Amino acid sequence: MIADDAPQSTTHMTSTGDGSAHELLQRLIELQQTYHHIPWTEIERLSRQLSLSQSHIVGVIEFYSFLHTTHQGEYEIFISDNITDQMQGSRLLAELLAKGLGIEIGTTRADKRVSLNYTSCIGMGDQGPAALINGYTLTALTTERINQIIQRVDASTPLDQWPRSLFEVSSKTRRKDIILNSEYIPGAAIAAGLKNGPTSLLNQLEQSGLRGCGGAGFSTASKWRFCAAADAEKRFVVCNADEGEPGTFKDRYLLQAHTDRLIEGMTLCAAVIGSSTGFIYLRGEYRYLLQPLNEILEQRRKAGLLGQSILGQANFNFDIKIHLGAGAYICGEESALIESLEGKRGIPRSRPPFPVTQGYCGFPTVVNNVETFCNAAMIAQRGPEWFRQVGTPASPGTKLLSISGDCERPGIYEFPFGTSIRDILHACGAQQTLAVQIGGAAGRMIPATEFNRTIAFEDISTGGSFMIFNQNRELLRAIENFTHFFRHESCGFCTPCRVGSSLLAKQLSKVMVGHATAKDLDEMSILGSLMQKTSHCGLGQTAANPILDGLGKFPSLFQSRLRATSFEPAFDLDASLEEARLLTGRDDPDAHLEGGGV
Amino acid sequence: MTNSFEIDGITVPFSNGQTIMDAALTAGIYIPHLCHNPEFKPHGSCRLCTVLINGRSVAACTTPAGEGIVVENETHELVTQRRLLLKLLFVEGNHTCPGCEKSGACQLQAVAYHCGMLAPEFVHFYPKRSIDASHPDTIIDFNRCILCELCVRASRDSDKKAVFNISGRGIQAHLTIDSPSGKLADSAFNSSDKAARVCPVGAILPKHKGYNIPIGQRLYDQAPISQVGDVAKHQEVADE
């Protein structure tokens, strides 16, 4: 399907290879790797092979940040632009890189050697500033490392000859609790599950009180049970490894260090619901994990833990395919993820029907987070009482947190549910903390007065992102970063999110440059509330959280930047005359105006 | 004994499988909408039909009716919300009503009149968009597209052509035409297609008959959309 001289990127095939339209996204990702854009001839070829219209294919390409119809560089570089990267100096390094490469950020160099862009958080908050180069992760960037990158790009050194140290991802587990302290015996959970039967396993899960670890907290037992009960010929197990929430990276760690637990959890789920096919939807930013994951899948097949007749049970067949994402936060929403698995634009579906009754290809599908599957595997091994020994009655067990920002020891922390923010801050060595953003950009900004609150579904629910800001930080920068993130990641399907996220960003810029008035703050509140109430999916419903929390809990951040006037123009009046001044050569007093926003 | 639920205190019967919107339309209760057309699969993108069920916001067009549910529709809060959504749609595109042939029979206008919108008020985007006049019988003015995807659905589901698609993401999302040049004339589109008759605004218009109905006699000149109904319904009739 691609040229014979295609480079190494084809080694780890991800696509189903069945010539169906569902392959589209995976095929496009490979083409982008090969050609650094999707050539028109390939669009035509895909259109014929997959029986899809060309405009449909372009529609998919233009949806995903890592796919392009225009030529990108042989080295495609994306600098992670999360606030935590910025706090570690990413913007300066990006400028340094741009200067060194002789390129503007957001462009491709004329010789097509290199392109440079910012991208949303790539899940390296504990070892930023970070970047992607042709899909592979560069960590802990420094001036020195930036110079190394520039030299190798200039010398056209193939990526596999770059020093491995540039690509090293080290996950530091700073605190372990019952889950991470437990030894895991490969196959034990499946054996237990098969021995006791699906009903018993579901009962165990139910007694454990395990809830979805992506943040929503739906009962895992109920989800599996609903799916098993739905009338259908086939069912699917999907692992949501699209860890896109800014500031979170605990799934990265689990995928890397506890792959077997994850696969075992998925296999158990397959046994319970009666599924023969599972998918891991791996975010494109974690492409470096694709090969190791595939290797472990292969090992498990050889060990009889995956594939045909698992653990010798003749009628238990289950295998897993890995699908890559291509830079779209929205695909972490389970129904958008399913659309993306089907090779389409990641637009969230209307619910009902829920995926448990109509998911992948219309079949009942369980979609769970990486951590949920891992926990399910451990519960099957150790039993529900073991799991319930920590946590709270409504939130049993533990939660993995990805801690980043202003603290001495960023990394992975496992805490029992019910742990207070104060205790967490103490554990990671955070001092003079001004605020914590819990749950990522879509989460909540918690001021010091609320540090006695706890991580729990009944209090502050989170997928695990925990970003710390100390008193030297300008919180409005974080709010701005998150607001721009949502504008960039809105899928564009529904009115309030598509338009509202842009208007909010515009209004906030007016605040940032000191041209806003109280009326502008009112307008932001009104827009935010509208987005919360009327958006189609969770993205739009939470996209205004940073601004609404800021206005509610840190009003002085905004107030201190307001004009005393009752109204200021929406745009910079004098700047809007600049073009005319240039065209006419005028600079007299009447060629200027005062006042205005951005 | 039929099932029923309540909209603003009025009892509305429904049959299994009906959405709140279906049941309301059958009962003659108007819930504002733009992306909904009963002939096509509900879409839920414009969010104009957002109603409250027991205090929870849902889109009436995609939410199943349920026995005994209590739906709020024309409350002050919801009408205010709808006005805001309409304002967002107006500032997002280039809606120069005085220069649009669809004016007077435009559903975006009509819903905005119904909801009492006097002005869009937010900052205007003035996006740079084009016009496709390549086709002999039909013109596409992308300035007016509100991304309701009715043409996408009609072309795909009724005409079996998939002439229209959506590309881009977020505020960059836009309507595209499936043809080698991207132009309508080079596509499989025909002016007798269903897709030619479903646009609620002036984005897809027949050529050669602009402004053919005098002001004062146009679809929504004298009576509100809650009485007159959707423009697509009337376009069907006009074409027969």
Added chain:
Amino acid sequence: MSSPIKVATASLAGCFGCHMSLLDIDERLIDLVGHIQFDRSPLTDIKKVGPCDLGLIEGGVCNAENVEILKAFRRQCKILVAVGACAINGGVPAMRNQYSLAECLEEAYLHGTGIDNPQIPNDPELPLLLNQVHPIHEVVWIDYFLPGCPPSADTIFTFLDELLSGRPIQFAYQQIHYD
């Protein structure tokens, strides 16, 4: 009403159609005249706007002079109203926002057909153009919006009548249209 209310009007980037519509109030104008005194307006010869109860603005904001007039109106008028499509969303003049200012001026003064002595005018007497046409609410706070191209005489009369009598302003369905 005891003393007449003072009204000022201006046409910015508009076509005076909204002013025509105001005059179209016809004989009802006579009823209004007793209650209204015009300050700066194309209908009077007053050059500078003084303190007023009501300002009616037709047209969008396309140049530096429009901005100054609008700001002066805002300073002087207790209630400022955007009258008509152009004031509300830029209207037809804002269709130039599809092009850069350079493209517009070059087409009009340099490359267009039938141009003698091609040059872009730069006399300081001329107001400089903004790079885009804007609705007036993006420049000053607006208290009320009267849509239409133009708003019908009936709509304008209803507005003035209800404002003068202190009633809440309410329109019949047919009185509100955007074209």
